Structure formats: C-alpha cells, structure tokens
Amino acid sequence: MRRAGLRTRVSAAFAIGALALSAGVTFVSYELISNTLFRERERAAVRATYFDAAAINAGLTGPNPDVRELLQSLDFGADRYVLLEFQGEWYSRSAGPAASDFVPEALQEMAASGEAGAQRIRRGREASLVVAVPVQGSAVFYEIVSLGELERTLQLLALVLTAVAIMVSAGGAAVGWYVTRHALRPLAAVAEAASGIADGDLDTRLDPDAEPDLARLTASFNHMADELSRRLRRDRRFAADVSHELRSPLQTLAAAVSVLNRRRDSLDERSAAAVGLIADEVARFQALVDDLLELARSDQPVHLEDADIGLLAARVLNTRNLPAELIEVEPGTEVDWHVDRRRVEQALGNLVDNAIRYGGGPVAVRIGPGFLEVDDAGPGVPDEARATIFDRFVRGPAANARGGGDGTGLGLAIVAEHAAAHGGTVSLADRPGGGARFRIDLPTR
Amino acid sequence: MSAVLLIEDDDRIRLSLAMALEDEGYETHAVATAEEGLELQRRQPADAVLVDLMLPGMDGFECIRQLRRTDDVPVIVVSARDDTHDIVAGLEAGADDYVVKPVAVKELAARLRALRRRGRAASAGPSMTVLTFGDLEIRPEAGEVRLHGEPVAVTRTEFRLLCELAEHPGQVLSRQQLLSRVWEYEIGDERLVDVHVGRLRHKIEDSAGKPRHLVTVRGLGYKLQP
Helix, strand or coil: CCCCCCHHHHHHHHHHHHHHHHHHHHHHHHHHHHHHHHHHHHHHHHHHHHHHHHHHHCCCCCCCHHHHHHHHHHHCCCCCCEEEEEEEEEEEECCCCHHHHCCCCHHHHHCCCCCCEEEEEECCCCEEEEEEECCCCCEEEEEEEEEEEHHHHHHHHHHHHHHHHHHHHHHHHHHHHHHHHHHHHHCCEEEEEHHHHCCCCCCCCCCCCCHHHHHHHHHHHHHHHHHHHHHHHHHHHHHHHHHHHHHHHHHHHHHHHHHHHHHHHCCHHHHHHHHHHHHHHHHHHHHHHHHHHHHHHCCCCCCCCCEHHHHHHHHHHHHHHHHHHEEEEEECCCCCCEEEEHHHHHHHHHHHHHHHHCCCEEEEEEECCEEEEECCCCCCCHHHEEECCCCCCCCCCCCCCCCCCCCCCCCHHHHHHHHHHHHCCCEEEEECCCCCEEEEEEECC | CCEEEEEECCCHHHHHHHHHHCCCCCCEECCCHEEEHHHHHHCCCCCEEEEECCCCCCHHHHHHHEEEEEHCEEEEEECCCCHHHHHHHHCCCCCEEEEECCCCCHHHHHHHHHHHHHHHHCCHHHCCCCCCEHHHHHHHHEEEECCEEECCCCCCCHHHHHHHHHHCCCEECCCCHHHHHHCCCCCCCHHHHHHHHHHHHHHHCCCCCCCCCCCEECCEEECCCC
C-alpha cells in the first residue's frame, strides 16, 4: 500500500487532536451540566415532596382517616405520581398500576426505619425519581417524579455537543491542510531546482536567504549541486583527456600503418599478413575509441535542429553503398524533423551497420511519424539475447562477417543512448516473415 | 609536387605523418612549434598548412590567426580534440577545414586536394564575369570581392563559398550542398559552413549581426541576395 502523503498525515493528526480535545471538553461539560440539572431537579422534587408530606401529615388525623380523599385533595401536576403506605396498605390517587412495584426495596426499608430518601429509577422507558418521606405513625409518603423532560433536554444537549465536536475536528483537519500547504511551499522551490539540475542546468542553486527555517536544507542542497557539477565537469574533462591521450598514439599508428601498407608488395608474405592484421586492428581500435567517447558524452544535451529525415536516411544508405530504394516512407509522414541530426544519423547508421553485420543486410528502412525502423534478413534475435542486446559490449554471432568483421559491441548501446537523449526509446521486434525489426521512437517536434 | 607545412609537437605523429604524406606525393616541412612554423612559412611558403591546436608556446589558434594576417594559404586543423568549442574556435581563427585525429592519410590527402582545387578555381579563366548583389561585387575569375567598390580580402575557401552562393542568386543552398560543393565532403560537419558564413559576414556585410546579403533561411540553409 502506498504511504499517505505528508499533508494527509499532518491533516489527519490535526483532525485527531481536535477531535480528542473537543470530545474531552464535550464529555466534561455534558457530565457537569447533567449532574447539575439532575441535582437541581432532585432538590426541587424533594422540597415539593416535603411540602406535600406536611399536608398529608396534617390530614392523617383520627383513627381512620380517608386516605384516598386526602390524596385527591393534593394538587399535583401531570408528571407527578404519589403513593402512601399507610398501615401496610398502599394508596394512590388512581387505580393505576401496582404502585409498590416501582419503589425499590432498599428505599422502602430505609423509609420504614424513619429516614427520608430519594432514588432514581427507570419506569418503563422513562427515568423517574422516587422520593420517600416518612410521615406520622408508620406511614411513608412517596412521590414519583418523571425526569423524562430533563432527559430529553440532555439528549438534545448531547446531540449539539457531538455536532460541535465533529465540526471542530473538521476545522482541525482544514487548518492542518492549510498550514502544510504553507509549510511545504519552500519545498516546491527545492523540487523545481532539483528538476532544473536533472535537466542539465547545473548552475541552478537555491537562495539561502529565502527561507531561514530551511537554511540547512538549502545549504546541503547547494552543496550537493556543487559536488554534482564538479563531478560532471571532472568526468567530461576526463573524457576529453582520454580522448586526447588515445587519439594521439592512434594517429601515429594510422600514419605508420599506411606507410607500411604502401610497401606491402615488397614485404615477404608473413610480414605482409602481419601488416594487414595491424591495419585491421588499428581501424577497429579507432572505431572502439570513437564509440567509447561517444558513449562517454552521450549524457550531454541534444542539439536540436531541423532535418529532412528522408535525406538523412538516404545519406546513411549512400555512405554504406546501399540503394536508397530500401527507404519506405509511410503515407502522410511529415519528414521535417526537429532532432539532433548528427545523433539521429549515427543511430540510424548503427542500426543499418548492425543489420549488415548480424542480420544479413537491411531489407527496409521505414520512416513513419516519429519513428524509424530497420528490418533485416537475418534469423531474428533469440529471446534470451533480447534483454541485453542494447547493453554495452554485447555482440551477436556475426552472420555475415563482411568488411571489418566483429563490431565494437557498442553500436546498439549508442543507439539507445541517442534515443534516450532525445527523450525517445529504442525497441526490438520480429519482422513479419522473419528477421529482426529495430525501431527508434523519437519526439520529432 | 606541392609542399605542405606540418606543425605538430608530438614527435611520433610528426614523423609518421610526414612519411605518410610524402608517400602521398607531398613535400613535407615538419616542425614542432608554431613559432618555427610561422618562420618557415615566411622563408619557404608551403601550399597548405596542417596545424595541431595544442602546441607548446604559441597555440594553434594564435598560429592560424598570425598566418591569416599575411597569407591566404589553406589551413587544416589536425587535432585530437573534437569538442564543438575547439572545432568552432579553430575555424573562427581562420582555418579552412578541421579533421580529428586519428585521421586516415588518404582522407587527409583528399582534403588537401580539395583545398588545392579551390585555389585553382579562384584564379583561372580569362573572361571577366561580374556578379553584382547591390553594393557587393564578385568577380569569380579574378578572385575578387568588392564592397562599396573597395576590395575585400577573403580566403580561398570563403571565396569559393561566396561564388557558390553567387552563382545561384536568390536560391537557397543547404549546408550539405555547400559542404559537398565547396569542401567536397560526402558527409561532413555542418559547423564548417556555419563558421565560414560567419567569417564572410564580417567581411561583406555592413553589420554582421544583421546580414543583408548572406542570409540564413531557417531550417534550409543560406542564400545570397542584393
């Protein structure tokens, strides 16, 4: 699984923090409010019960008072329910459900022992409060007060507080998103500079004064860029030095061999054969040095210019004594390309040379929109060779060792480098009807 | 037999190239420094100069500039350095051609022959054609170029290039066409053409930055117009 981005993570952390904070605040305030409200309600209920109990107490006179009448005379609201336990009998205002079922045993015992008390109970789905006040004799007066309304109020409060908590955490996430956007803005400058360097602009540096908080990043980035350009320059200078050091002795060899070659007829057979070998190897060594230096410099930016790709292909074939009739231009192909002429010419030339050396000669050079293809008449490339065919110093079995025999083993690697320098690709397929088909895809504009 | 001056500091290259050039039929004066080369050229002028760029003391660039001050002798740079910067600098100093070591002796001989043909073409024929492009006059047979009636000193290669363009007035010639007609290259380095065009502009244009006669046609090549 892909790891969530920094912004997502920071926003999530902000949201979780805000949620924890607001949930805590909500929980504490809910508890405080509900406790306070319940206590208030209980105190009011207890006070009312004492008041009523006093009236009952006054009414319970004589040996046989009419308890039911007495209860009826009291003025109760709809949410109050009264009970009187008198001489072991339960009395209530209406026939109603068995009143004694609601009153918890513990409360009954406590009241029987002469102590007043209150307890929250659940009557059906409704929360209620039972208040017990002992009156004269062994009678106990009970009032059951519904707390339903209070509960509904608290439910609403809980709902509101939850909504607030959710909004606060959403706000936290938004703040996190916004803050990270600002915090990450200097990194965008770093990213831009890095891609500038990757594109070959080695002088790109970050301004160390732009963002004091990122001074370390800026300093190490600039240091890295310095190191990189120093190394690149050193590599290029090395390539130039190697070039000079290798080419100079080659020049002596080439000139000396040509002097010897001219006198080959006056040499004995063995010497003449040896001179021939030296001449061939000097030529191959020269090709190898040229290819190696080409590869060493292949990372340099391309020099784009307008080129007629048809003329270019014709020239490639002409210099190899191949007929221009091999060129097939796909109908509707624009032949004016904007490419590095030298490199494309060399890449196409290497593919043609490859076809000559290993593929029995090219049978077609096809030009299409943004691609060049070279078909050969060889046996095709075996599967196991395909993965490495564009690597350096990989050679195929020479099918037709014409001319200089084995190649340098760098030709196709150079093709791949030139294609990559243009932002293009090189690929290998089977030609319908046998043989290999090498293809270069290039952006042509 | 034509004479070639070879300025090359590497003893082995100088020796082997001198032998190989003599095999090709050139009388070769081989020296190790630019100073000796300039001195020898004064006393005993050769028909062509081959010069290395990296020389002890005076370098190849300065040597070409000094040669050019007094002489329109064809100059070919023979250098192991092949980066664009050196090639362009060598040509801008006044060289007619540039080859990178190691160069095959046959190839070098072909370059020298092409240069000599250029020299002959500029000074042969009795009739006096005058090609006029506004204030620019070109006399191919006399080897003369005049701007505002004043003679302009051009090298042989510059002159061949100008004549090639002048013979096709208003027509665009591609760099490859010019390379094959002036330098006799089948395929060659187009920078040769660009640098020579630049050098010519300094001589035949009132403002080289805003050429009126020798104009670039983008993507195609060059043409000469009044």
